[in-house]
Amino acid sequence: MEIVTVSLIALGLLVIMLSFGVPLPFCFGGALMTMVFMGGATMKGTMVWGFSQLANPVLLCIPLFVFAGTLMSESGIAASLLKFVNVFVGRIRGGLGVVATVSCAIIGAISGSGLTGVAATGPILIPEMASKGYPRGYATALVANSSILGLLIPPSVTMIIYGWVTDTSILACFLATMGPGLLITVLFSVVNVIMARKFPLVLDPPKPMKETVQEGVTMTSRAIPALVMPLIILGGIYGGIMTPTEAAAVAVIYSLPVGFLIYKGLTMGTFFKAAKNSATSVGAIMVMIVFSLMLSQIFVMEDVPQAMVEAVFTITQNKFLLLILINFLLFFVGMIVNDITAIILLAPLLLPLMGAIGVSPVQFAAIMGVNTAMGGVTPPYASILYLSMRIGKVEFSEVIKPAMILIIFGYVPVVFLTSLWPKLSLFIPGLFGY
Amino acid sequence: RTWKISHVRPQGTAIDNDLRWFTDAIKETTSGKIRTKVYPASALGDYTVVQERVSLGAVDMACQPPSSAADKRFQLPYFPYMVNNWEQARKNYSTGAPLRGTVAKLYAEQGIQLLAAWPVYFGGIALNTAPVAQGDPNAAKGIKLRVPPMKTFQMLADTTGYLGTPIPFSDAFTAVQTGVVDGVIGSGAEGYYSSFRDVTKYYIPANTHFEVWYFIMNKEVYDDLSPKLQEQLKQVATEFENRRWESAEADQKANEQRLADFGAKIVNISDAEIAVTAKKIQSEVWPVVLKDVGEEWGQGVLDAIIR
Amino acid sequence: MEKFFKYTLTILITSVAVLEFYQVVMRYIMELPVMGLDEILVYPTLWLYFLGSVNACREDTQIKANVLDIFLKTDRARLIVRVIADVMSVLISLWLTWWAWDYFSYALRVWKESPTLYIPTFYAECAFFIGMALMTLYTGWYLIKNARQLIVTSQEVRSH
Numbered sequence: 007m008e009i010v011t012v013s014l015i016a017l018g019l020l021v022i023m024l025s026f027g028v029p030l031p032f033c034f035g036g037a038l039m040t041m042v043f044m045g046g047a048t049m050k051g052t053m054v055w056g057f058s059q060l061a062n063p064v065l066l067c068i069p070l071f072v073f074a075g076t077l078m079s080e081s082g083i084a085a086s087l088l089k090f091v092n093v094f095v096g097r098i099r100g101g102l103g104v105v106a107t108v109s110c111a112i113i114g115a116i117s118g119s120g121l122t123g124v125a126a127t128g129p130i131l132i133p134e135m136a137s138k139g140y141p142r143g144y145a146t147a148l149v150a151n152s153s154i155l156g157l158l159i160p161p162s163v164t165m166i167i168y169g170w171v172t173d174t175s176i177l178a179c180f181l182a183t184m185g186p187g188l189l190i191t192v193l194f195s196v197v198n199v200i201m202a203r204k205f206p207l208v209l210d211p212p213k214p215m216k217e218t219v220q221e222g223v224t225m226t227s228r229a230i231p232a233l234v235m236p237l238i239i240l241g242g243i244y245g246g247i248m249t250p251t252e253a254a255a256v257a258v259i260y261s262l263p264v265g266f267l268i269y270k271g272l273t274m275g276t277f278f279k280a281a282k283n284s285a286t287s288v289g290a291i292m293v294m295i296v297f298s299l300m301l302s303q304i305f306v307m308e309d310v311p312q313a314m315v316e317a318v319f320t321i322t323q324n325k326f327l328l329l330i331l332i333n334f335l336l337f338f339v340g341m342i343v344n345d346i347t348a349i350i351l352l353a354p355l356l357l358p359l360m361g362a363i364g365v366s367p368v369q370f371a372a373i374m375g376v377n378t379a380m381g382g383v384t385p386p387y388a389s390i391l392y393l394s395m396r397i398g399k400v401e402f403s404e405v406i407k408p409a410m411i412l413i414i415f416g417y418v419p420v421v422f423l424t425s426l427w428p429k430l431s432l433f434i435p436g437l438f439g440y
Numbered sequence: 441r442t443w444k445i446s447h448v449r450p451q452g453t454a455i456d457n458d459l460r461w462f463t464d465a466i467k468e469t470t471s472g473k474i475r476t477k478v479y480p481a482s483a484l485g486d487y488t489v490v491q492e493r494v495s496l497g498a499v500d501m502a503c504q505p506p507s508s509a510a511d512k513r514f515q516l517p518y519f520p521y522m523v524n525n526w527e528q529a530r531k532n533y534s535t536g537a538p539l540r541g542t543v544a545k546l547y548a549e550q551g552i553q554l555l556a557a558w559p560v561y562f563g564g565i566a567l568n569t570a571p572v573a574q575g576d577p578n579a580a581k582g583i584k585l586r587v588p589p590m591k592t593f594q595m596l597a598d599t600t601g602y603l604g605t606p607i608p609f610s611d612a613f614t615a616v617q618t619g620v621v622d623g624v625i626g627s628g629a630e631g632y633y634s635s636f637r638d639v640t641k642y643y644i645p646a647n648t649h650f651e652v653w654y655f656i657m658n659k660e661v662y663d664d665l666s667p668k669l670q671e672q673l674k675q676v677a678t679e680f681e682n683r684r685w686e687s688a689e690a691d692q693k694a695n696e697q698r699l700a701d702f703g704a705k706i707v708n709i710s711d712a713e714i715a716v717t718a719k720k721i722q723s724e725v726w727p728v729v730l731k732d733v734g735e736e737w738g739q740g741v742l743d744a745i746i747r
Numbered sequence: 748m749e750k751f752f753k754y755t756l757t758i759l760i761t762s763v764a765v766l767e768f769y770q771v772v773m774r775y776i777m778e779l780p781v782m783g784l785d786e787i788l789v790y791p792t793l794w795l796y797f798l799g800s801v802n803a804c805r806e807d808t809q810i811k812a813n814v815l816d817i818f819l820k821t822d823r824a825r826l827i828v829r830v831i832a833d834v835m836s837v838l839i840s841l842w843l844t845w846w847a848w849d850y851f852s853y854a855l856r857v858w859k860e861s862p863t864l865y866i867p868t869f870y871a872e873c874a875f876f877i878g879m880a881l882m883t884l885y886t887g888w889y890l891i892k893n894a895r896q897l898i899v900t901s902q903e904v905r906s907h
């Protein structure tokens with residue numbers, strides 16, 4: 007059988023097992039079995055290879071960023087950032103929604119994953135928004151969608167992984183998703199202000215100027231230990247003090263004294279709980295990654311990437327159409343697997359195609375970054391949306407409609423702009439000489 | 441079945457071209473009985489894993505550095521300041537030399553057949569900041585160098601007055617670019633041009649070590665071949681090696697020139713200065729690493745080095 | 748078990764962060780880079796990954812998508828799908844564990860050592876097989892539990 011056919015069968019089975027609720031690592035294991043029993047691939051030496059990949063220091067950024075994110079929400083760091091942003095935009099109509107988006111963007115400059123925003127701001131913001139007249143489903147959808155900015159505002163785990171698997175400068179990849187990330191922040195804020203007109207919002211009575219200024223000073227000074235974090239992390243990375251992985255470790259260590267002593271959100275109890283929960287998510291993610299890496303390696307050994315490029319070129323060679331096609335492909339993949347796995351599987355597969363049509367690896371980083379980030383909120387596999395539903399205590403049916411509105415008006419335009427307008431992703435890296 | 445050949449450099453580099461030459465030559469010589477395909481840029485894993493995969497038969501062939509993870513005695517062919525010049529290098533690394541026999545034996549213990557050597561370059565130091573007292577091994581330089589995870593290179597950096605700094609290879613480029621470290625040791629002009637040219641402002645051809653890659657294949661696959669095919673394989677592999685010995689020195693010069701054309705300043709150090717450094721390394725680094733690999737065995741190999 | 752995982756996982760993830768942090772401090776503030784730290788880091792890291800995943804199996808919190816559940820109306824239908832998924836999981840997990848065993852015995856045979864400190868890497872490598880074996884056990888345990896539950900529910904349906 008043609009290797010492309012077998013690969014498609016393997017991926018098809020993966021989707022079937024996934025929809026039955028087979029844990030993701032085993033779904034990849036099943037796809038591996040298909041490649042071995044139907045495609046004649048061998049597992050000999052693949053475990054050795056997989057283990058060595060898993061031991062790669064670059065992957066260490068994942069556990070560290072997951073842990074840092076959990077500590078940030080438990081410690082009260084995120085909450086103080088939220089109150090800080092609220093001072094500036096909280097008073098305008100629909101302002102609380104803007105607070106959600108902007109806070110998630112700022113938290114994004116500390117955290118490397120898409121889960122931190124919702125985990126940290128959701129428990130505070132969703133009830134608060136609901137009490138002020140926002141529909142609960144809408145509040146949840148907005149926080150979930152904004153939370154993804156954690157992957158687009160540097161640092162970002164997905165971009166570290168992309169840089170690693172494609173041998174592209176990680177710092178350039180970080181900056182590539184920044185333009186799209188900022189644009190999404192603006193779009194969400196605008197969409198929110200428009201949507202807010204229809205909601206029966208309860209507005210705070212205007213306070214006297216003096217009180218407002220006083221509150222601003224208090225909240226800002228309370229927020230300083232938290233605001234220092236992005237400075238340490240991004241300053242540390244771009245200032246030549248540490249590597250992105252080390253920055254994640256510094257974020258973990260920094261949040262300990264701040265969480266235990268300043269914001270006092272951390273106690274021994276919450277710390278152990280945070281550590282155990284982080285380690286469990288990390289384990290689930292990493293074992294899934296090792297098997298997706300093995301599947302990707304089997305694809306490389308069987309020359310699937312070249313066969314794919316040839317197959318795609320028989321459909322069309324038009325750059326514009328190809329980019330649209332790839333966006334659709336990434337959208338569907340984003341529906342069924344998580345961001346890191348999508349990048350591990352697809353970046354090496356598609357990069358040769360991008361080279362052939364003249365899309366730079368850095369722009370492609372942004373294309374993959376935006377698409378895979380969006381995957382976090384597109385069902386059926388929508389980890390970030392599900393987490394926010396749990397936090398917001400809402401049903402799927404309440405959250406899906408506002409989520410779709412935000413995706414269509416916030417994400418989709420940016421996804422296409424990133425593909426078709428290289429400047430959006432390449433301008434900021436260009437400023438830094440990439 | 442088509443054999444897979446792995447190597448560590450991008451497409452279109454010297455090793456890639458030579459392996460593609462081999463692919464054509466072996467196909468022609470054996471009238472298509474042996475077919476190979478080249479997988480560049482560590483697509484099948486970094487050289488440590490690939491060596492294991494070759495020994496397991498999951499990858500058939502590779503041309504790459506020996507991996508000391510499998511056997512620490514593989515540090516020996518990369519001993520710093522062991523050979524001085526191209527002529528001496530060819531004498532020691534070619535077929536028939538004691539060192540070559542030792543290396544073949546080490547590979548054989550891993551279930552790997554050694555086919556040929558592919559000399560790469562004499563190593564040097566790439567810097568992103570101006571060099572300091574580059575000829576004097578005793579001067580503390582205050583320069584942080586990224587060292588590969590190999591004891592010889594870490595000690596080499598520290599013994600010559602640099603601050604050896606371990607950074608994973610995948611983070612190395614970024615680390616030099618942002619200034620986490622100021623330069624890199626453990627590779628040569630070709631390697632720096634390939635992976636670090638954007639951050640190499642100075643290059644010091646310090647002759648740190650002689651980099652040689654070995655063309656290896658799974659021993660079982662080799663043993664299963666008919667004597668005639670084995671003979672043909674050996675013959676083409678030997679030609680592959682000889683072609684490289686003829687061009688390697690010029691290739692090293694060409695790569696230094698490419699670094700220079702890309703904006704790096706080549707900072708030469710004199711033979712006398714190299715000799716001083718070599719002496720210091722031989723008396724301070726060698727004994728430590730010899731102890732690690734087995735003093736008697738190691739000394740025996742070193743004694744057999746042709747002067 | 749709960750206590751064992753709570754303390755072990757906390758120690759592992761914290762030590763990974765602390766070691767990385769120590770590296771930055773030593774290199775940037777003390778200007779004394781620590782050799783071989785990456786080699787040491789491999790051990791807590793790999794055990795963290797595999798024990799974390801074992802715990803996810805134990806708590807039944809592995810990453811899943813459960814798309815079919817959205818369309819299923821009855822608990823019994825969901826339970827049937829769950830048992831099918833469990834059977835598939837156990838089969839695949841067994842196959843992976845078998846290959847992990849292959850790797851385990853290979854690692855034991857070649858007994859590699861880390862490049863500069865010469866610590867045997869086997870102590871990290873064995874986490875793969877041990878982790879996979881425990882994951883299979885916990886997955887199998889859920890299969891038995893859910894299958895029994897299904898039998899009970901089916902009997903209840905029939906008796907009604």
Ligand code: NA
Nearest residue numbers: 114156159161
């Ligand atoms: Na981020």
Ligand code: NA
Nearest residue numbers: 340341381387
């Ligand atoms: Na999704």
